[in-house]
Amino acid sequence: MIKNPSITAATRQNFIEAFCQLSQTEPVTKITVRELTQRAGYNRSTFYQYFDDVYDLLTAIEDLVLTQIMQNLANSFDQGTLAETFVTAFSQAHATLASYYEVVLTDSDQARFTKRLKVMITSWLTTNYQLATTDTQLMYVVDFYLSGVIAVIERWIKQQRDLPTTTLAALIRGMIDDGLAPQLILLKGK
The missing domain is CATH 1.10.10.60 (Homeodomain-like)
Known part of the structure; x- marks a missing residue:
């Protein structure tokens, strides 16, 4: 049949x-x-x-979200700073798949989704920016960058996107360009 x-x-x-x-x-x-x-x-x-089971269904949802994020990254490549590219890609994916995002970001095994996401984005970065994966220090920098950016974007989504996209991108860019301490001083003085 x-x-x-x-x-x-x-x-x-x-x-x-x-x-x-x-x-x-x-x-x-x-x-x-x-x-x-x-x-x-x-x-x-x-x-x-x-x-196969409930976790297989969860993996299917993760796959949908990951695919959408990666498509958005590819579509927004070279359209602003890297921080803006990430924020835009995640924001667009969230707008399209909001209920799916809620599942993967509130799952008790959220670390699994984040790890999968980091692996995919690392591959994307190394390909698009022609980074040498054999450079140990460079890979630490990439891991540090992705961990921070993904954590900030996940928080932003959990907080119902409480900042405009451009503000969040500027905040991420400021932390990366200037470091954490100047950003803390700047924001504390508000």
């Missing part, structure tokens, strides 16, 4: 949406296949045609 691709995509999407809804009220570790199938309106066997 040949399945209709649009129905298959819709069924998969319904499970993802049900997962996102459930994750708003309970931790990901507590979501069960039974709850998902009830929320989505399907039976267990249908769920298992699409996903």
